[in-house]
Amino acid sequence: MGKKLDTVNSINNLTDPLLKRTFEASRSPLIVTDNLRLDNPIIYSNQAFLDLCGYDLDEVIGRNCRFLQGDDSDEEAVATLREAVEQGTDARVTLKNYRKDGVPFWNDLIMSPIKDDAGKVTHFVGMQLDITDRMEAQQALVAKTEQLEQSNHELEQFTYATSHDLQEPLRMINSYLQLIRKRYGEEFDEDGNTFLDFASEGADRMQALINDLLTLSRLSDDSRRYKKIAMREVVDRSLNNLKLLVEETGTTLTIGRLPTMCVDPVQITQLFQNLINNAIKYRRAGVKPVVDISARKDGGSYIFTVKDNGIGIEPKHFDRVFTIFQRLHTRSEYPGTGIGLTICAKIIKRHNGSIWVESEPGKGSSFMFSMPVERG
Numbered sequence: 001m002g003k004k005l006d007t008v009n010s011i012n013n014l015t016d017p018l019l020k021r022t023f024e025a026s027r028s029p030l031i032v033t034d035n036l037r038l039d040n041p042i043i044y045s046n047q048a049f050l051d052l053c054g055y056d057l058d059e060v061i062g063r064n065c066r067f068l069q070g071d072d073s074d075e076e077a078v079a080t081l082r083e084a085v086e087q088g089t090d091a092r093v094t095l096k097n098y099r100k101d102g103v104p105f106w107n108d109l110i111m112s113p114i115k116d117d118a119g120k121v122t123h124f125v126g127m128q129l130d131i132t133d134r135m136e137a138q139q140a141l142v143a144k145t146e147q148l149e150q151s152n153h154e155l156e157q158f159t160y161a162t163s164h165d166l167q168e169p170l171r172m173i174n175s176y177l178q179l180i181r182k183r184y185g186e187e188f189d190e191d192g193n194t195f196l197d198f199a200s201e202g203a204d205r206m207q208a209l210i211n212d213l214l215t216l217s218r219l220s221d222d223s224r225r226y227k228k229i230a231m232r233e234v235v236d237r238s239l240n241n242l243k244l245l246v247e248e249t250g251t252t253l254t255i256g257r258l259p260t261m262c263v264d265p266v267q268i269t270q271l272f273q274n275l276i277n278n279a280i281k282y283r284r285a286g287v288k289p290v291v292d293i294s295a296r297k298d299g300g301s302y303i304f305t306v307k308d309n310g311i312g313i314e315p316k317h318f319d320r321v322f323t324i325f326q327r328l329h330t331r332s333e334y335p336g337t338g339i340g341l342t343i344c345a346k347i348i349k350r351h352n353g354s355i356w357v358e359s360e361p362g363k364g365s366s367f368m369f370s371m372p373v374e375r376g
């Protein structure tokens with residue numbers, strides 16, 4: 001190949017030996033095109049470029065580098081390149097090119113103008129980089145993400161449909177249980193009434209599960225519901241729903257200064273409600289609950305904290321509590337469905353933030369979540 005290159009180089013006065021060797025030694029595929037000739041033909045190519053596209057030197061020289069493209073080129077990239085050549089400016093584009101054997105490769109091409117002393121663009125130098133592996137990985141990732149989104153969507157619909165459909169038979173069980181109690185309750189002995197209580201309890205638990213599953217599957221992302229709102233108002237709304245629990249348990253609440261943010265108010269009310277409810281529910285025996293709600297700015301996000309003085313959580317369970325149906329206690333110790341924190345995590349994900357917990361067993365927990373100051 002050395003001989004062929006010599007011929008080409010001498011045609012184009014590329015006689016500086018160091019420059020020539022530098023081009024040839026470069027592992028980066030390089031070409032030089034002649035801007036003064038019609039259609040900007042390639043007048044120089046190093047070996048790395050020939051290795052990249054699989055052509056011989058004489059098959060490359062004299063051709064416009066578009067000969068590497070197929071019918072499926074990204075039109076925008078081609079237009080960018082054309083414009084840069086017309087205007088004598090730099091361009092960087094990613095092109096799908098084809099090797100001589102027909103195998104496609106992704107080419108990251110940087111074209112830069114070469115000017116003469118008068119500032120006229122006489123040539124372009126094109127540096128290529130084979131980014132096929134990266135592009136294939138990226139495309140596989142996009143395809144996988146689409147697949148996941150699709151199956152996630154289907155799963156949400158499935159959860160919604162099943163929980164919705166379960167309500168009807170449950171209603172029937174409940175009304176017949178009530179009827180049995182009303183009509184035959186007095187005829188039952190103690191055991192009979194206890195069994196009836198168990199059946200009612202089971203039905204109530206199922207109702208709670210269905211309600212939570214419905215809430216979870218209904219958490220759609222609808223930007224029309226987002227609005228600018230004082231977070232204090234959101235917290236107050238959630239406390240309004242927890243009024244009875246707060247009073248009954250003698251909970252002390254402290255609320256710091258909270259920002260105004262653009263959020264889905266219904267979802268964030270639900271989030272605070274779940275966190276405050278847990279903060280009170282998981283209290284220590286004989287210790288009145290103290291719940292502190294605060295926010296601070298951290299870079300481009302606000303971090304909210306719901307801190308309690310309850311039973312706390314062991315560090316090994318910090319992640320587990322956000323997983324659906326994962327509970328650290330039996331129902332007889334603390335009632336619940338194990339869905340509340342999953343709902344919180346989903347709401348926060350919808351708001352482009354994250355949620356986590358810090359805690360010391362026996363002292364209390366701090367549930368924290370972040371949300372970007374500006375909704376992206």
Ligand code: ADP
Binds near residue numbers: 282339342365
């Ligand atoms: P649920 O309260 O219905 O069980 P959650 O998803 O809200 O479901 O919580 C999951 C588990 O995390 C709870 O069962 C409990 O063990 C633990 N947990 C949640 N909040 C607290 C808290 N503030 N203090 C201690 N443990 C908590």
